[in-house]
Amino acid sequence: MKNAIMALGSALLLSGGATAQKVAFEEYNLDNGMHVILHNDNTAPTVITSVMYHVGSKDEQPNRTGFAHFFEHLLFEGTENIKRGEWFKIVTSNGGVNNANTSDDRTYYFEVFPSNSLELGLWMESERLMHPVINQIGVDTQNEVVKEEKRLRVDNQPYGNLIAEVKKNMFTNHPYRWATIGSMEHLDASKLEEFQAFNKKFYVPNNAVLVVAGDLGDIKKTKEWIQKYFGTIPRGADIKRQTFTEDPITTPRTAEYQDPNIQIPMVIAAYRTPSMKTRDARVLDMISTYLSDGNSSKLYKKIVDDKKMALQMGAVGFNQEDYGMYILYGMPQGSNTSAQILKEADEEIVKIQTDLISEKDLTKLKNKFENQYVNANSSIEGVAENLASFYLLYGDVNLINTEIDIYRSITREEIRDVARKYLNPNQRLVLDYIPSKDKGQN
Structure with missing residues (x-):
């Protein structure tokens, strides 16, 4: 009963916060x-x-x-x-x-x-x-x-x-x-x-x-x-914009970059994602948070905390007008290799693609996004930039009030299906970001 009352209280708090933020x-x-x-x-x-x-x-x-x-x-x-x-x-x-x-x-x-x-x-x-x-x-x-x-x-x-x-x-x-x-x-x-x-x-x-x-x-x-x-500034010539498309990535891409400023290598797995205006992009936001946002995420707990194979595991989401990117990164620790921690990460992605995440995890995700929504509109500066972005890049100013409804409506089945659609080994770049081999000679 106590847990039920606390859950109800949390739900009311989130609902009240979201309403207040309109x-x-x-x-x-x-x-x-x-x-x-x-x-x-x-x-x-x-x-x-x-x-x-x-x-x-x-x-x-x-x-x-x-x-x-x-x-x-x-x-x-x-x-x-x-x-x-x-x-x-x-x-x-x-x-x-x-x-x-x-x-x-x-x-x-x-x-x-x-x-x-x-x-x-x-x-x-x-x-x-x-x-x-x-x-x-x-x-x-x-x-x-x-x-x-x-x-x-x-x-x-x-x-x-x-x-x-x-x-x-x-x-x-x-x-x-x-x-x-x-x-x-x-x-x-x-x-x-x-x-x-x-x-x-x-x-x-x-x-x-x-x-x-x-x-x-x-x-x-x-x-x-x-x-x-x-109002008195003259209108400019209409801008003719080019449309650029990319062929889907269907075979794995690999690359290496040597950085003279680092001592610890990093492995990056990057997936191309759709325009931030799509529903799939919002689902991928949830997947990214579930897998790699913070110390309580699945990848961090497994690879950093439990197995101690990496010094860090995380991700950077690039949501953009035409295409986005989900960039997963890890820093191997001790004798562990980049390939080993990438294998561990892939196992967690396969779990999402195979099984539905728990209702508890979905609720936790939605609570996080509710919190982000409130924080994003908690200052005049944040509100102004969001209003501008939703008009200019999304074509709908009122998304400042309604985009959270999209996240609220995302289902466990969608999370599984979108992970299957975009997060496969043949659809990604694996970048080995390593210390410069000539560093000792400089």
């Missing part, structure tokens, strides 16, 4: 094609102004990689009305913070201000879009910044090239095959006119969504400011 929003289009989403939340006197552009590394040319990420830096250089070097000073002097990030699919910029600086935030983002200054000094400056970032985060970081090596071997035709940070040689070879052309093509209002969230105060005034600062 995100109210209003959306509309400006005449120039920019989509606008407003979310009013006066629980704190802060506001976020954010713009997400539908441009990422997959929109680059194969001989000019790194442009999307480069612009994440370049567009803080200044505008016609914000002098070079003044952007961050304006933000901090008004009690705000700002940042940006880039993925294979999109680029995202935002400022968080006290709510009485809402108009300032809108003006700054409109300046970035309408009046950017893209000149040689800015390009040269940010080129050095990006090179230093690559040195710190990739070249000199243990296992820093792991994702890039997986992508290179998983994709043959799709632009996902190159790293988001791109090639420094490509950036060095690019002319100023190429950066200006990239901006003209992708940084247009009809390729963007503006999200304003937080303590908006007078909604009518907010809309007036949006029209004033963004």
